[in-house]
Amino acid sequence: MALCVILAAVAVFNYGKVHQIQGDLAKRRLLEVSLQDLIVQSTALHHLGNQHAYETKLGLETRGYSSPQELLNQLAARLAVIETINTHSGLTESAASLREHLIAMDQQLEKFGKPDPQRIEFWLIELGIFNTTLKKHAQSADEKVNALQRNNLILTLIVLVHSVSFVSLTLWRQSNLRKRFAVELLHLSNQARSDPLTGLLNRRGWQDLSSAYLRKMQRENQRQGSVAIIDIDYFKQYNDTYGHEAGDMRLREFAETLRTNFRPGDLIARVGGEEFAVLLPNCTADDTQRIVDRIRLNGNCKVGFSAGICDITHADSIDRTMAQADHALYQAKNKGRNRSCLGQVSG
Numbered sequence: 001m002a003l004c005v006i007l008a009a010v011a012v013f014n015y016g017k018v019h020q021i022q023g024d025l026a027k028r029r030l031l032e033v034s035l036q037d038l039i040v041q042s043t044a045l046h047h048l049g050n051q052h053a054y055e056t057k058l059g060l061e062t063r064g065y066s067s068p069q070e071l072l073n074q075l076a077a078r079l080a081v082i083e084t085i086n087t088h089s090g091l092t093e094s095a096a097s098l099r100e101h102l103i104a105m106d107q108q109l110e111k112f113g114k115p116d117p118q119r120i121e122f123w124l125i126e127l128g129i130f131n132t133t134l135k136k137h138a139q140s141a142d143e144k145v146n147a148l149q150r151n152n153l154i155l156t157l158i159v160l161v162h163s164v165s166f167v168s169l170t171l172w173r174q175s176n177l178r179k180r181f182a183v184e185l186l187h188l189s190n191q192a193r194s195d196p197l198t199g200l201l202n203r204r205g206w207q208d209l210s211s212a213y214l215r216k217m218q219r220e221n222q223r224q225g226s227v228a229i230i231d232i233d234y235f236k237q238y239n240d241t242y243g244h245e246a247g248d249m250r251l252r253e254f255a256e257t258l259r260t261n262f263r264p265g266d267l268i269a270r271v272g273g274e275e276f277a278v279l280l281p282n283c284t285a286d287d288t289q290r291i292v293d294r295i296r297l298n299g300n301c302k303v304g305f306s307a308g309i310c311d312i313t314h315a316d317s318i319d320r321t322m323a324q325a326d327h328a329l330y331q332a333k334n335k336g337r338n339r340s341c342l343g344q345v346s347g
C-alpha cells in the first residue's frame with residue numbers, strides 16, 4: 001500500500017512536469033511562428049543590398065513595404081516579440097546578435113541610404129543559427145515530454161495493478177473471514193445443542209428441532225408421527241453400585257443403542273440425566289411402541305428402561321405431546337418399570 005502511495009506521488013509529480021513542459025511548448029510554437037515571419041520578411045533584405053535603387057524599390061514594393069525603413073521597423077517589431085517570449089539562454093544570445101545587426105543596418109541606412117550587403121548576410125546567417133538552435137531545443141523538449149509520458153504510463157499501470165491486487169486481496173480475506181465466522185458460528189450453535197456425554201441432542205436442541213419438525217408436519221399436513229420418552233430404570237442404584245464413571249459409560253452405550261436402532265431421520269435427544277426422547281416422523285404410536293419394545297427386549301441393551309409413547313397427529317405443541325408421553329412414562333414406572341405405555345392424546 002505504501003508503495004502505491006509513493007508511486008502515485010511520483011506520477012502526480014511527473015504530470016506536473018509534463019504540464020510545465022507543455023506550457024513551454026506553447027511558448028515555443030509562438031516563437032517558431034514569429035521566427036518564420038522574420039525569415040519571410042528577411043528575404044526583402046536582399047533588395048536593400050542592390051546596386052540599383054529601382055530594383056530595391058520594386059523588390060520592396062512587391063512585398064508590401066513602402067520604404068527600407070519600414071522593412072527594418074517591421075523586422076525590429078518581430079524581433080521584439082521573439083525577445084519577449086524567449087526563455088532559453090542559447091536563443092537569447094542569438095536574438096541579441098540579431099538586434100546588433102539590425103541596429104547597425106539602421107545606422108547604415110540613415111548614413112548611406114542603404115545597409116551594407118555584408119551586414120545583411122550576417123543578419124541572414126544569424127537568423128539561420130537562431131532557427132537551428134530553436135529546432136534543437138524543440139527536439140530535446142519533445143523527447144523529455146515523451147519520456148515523462150512513457151514513465152507515467154508505466155507508473156499508472158503499476159499503481160493500477162497494485163490497487164486491483166490490494167482490493168482483490170482485501171475482498172478475498174473478508175470473504176474467508178466471513179466463511180470462517182459462519183463455520184465457527186455453526187460449530188458453536190451445534191455445541192450449544194448437543195450433549196457432550198452422548199453426542200445426542202441436549203434438551204435445548206430437542207426443543208428447537210422437535211418444534212421445527214412439528215411445524216413442518218403441520219405445514220405439510222402430515223397425519224402421522226409420535227414421541228417416545230425413555231427413562232432408564234433404577235439408574236441411581238446402578239450409579240451407587242458401580243460408580244458415576246461406570247454410569248456415564250452405560251449412558252453412552254445406551255445412547256449408541258438408541259442411535260443404531262432408530263432410523264437416521266428420527267430425532268433422538270438426551271433430555272435429562274437418564275431420560276431420552278425420540279421423535280419418529282411418519283410413525284404411529286403403536287409402531288413406535290413395537291420398535292421401543294424390540295429395543296428393550298433385545299439382548300444388546302444392557303439396561304432396563306421404561307417408556308411413555310404418544311401420537312403427535314393432533315398435537316398443537318411439542319410441550320403438550322411431551323406432557324402426554326411423560327404421563328404414559330409415569331404409568332409404565334408405576335406398573336413396575338421395564339415396559340412401555342401409550343399416552344392418550346386429548347383434543
Ligand SMILES: Nc1nc2c(ncn2[C@@H]2O[C@H](COP(=O)(O)OP(=O)(O)OP(=O)(O)O)[C@@H](O)[C@H]2O)c(=O)[nH]1
Binds near residue numbers: 231235236272
Ligand atoms: N453417571 C451419571 N449419572 C447420572 C447422570 N445424570 C443423572 N444421573 C443419575 O441418574 C440417577 C437418576 O436417579 P432417579 O431419578 O432416582 O431415577 P432411577 O434411579 O433411574 O429410578 P427410576 O427412574 O424411578 O427407575 C441419579 O442418581 C443421578 O445422579 C450422568 O450424567 N451420569
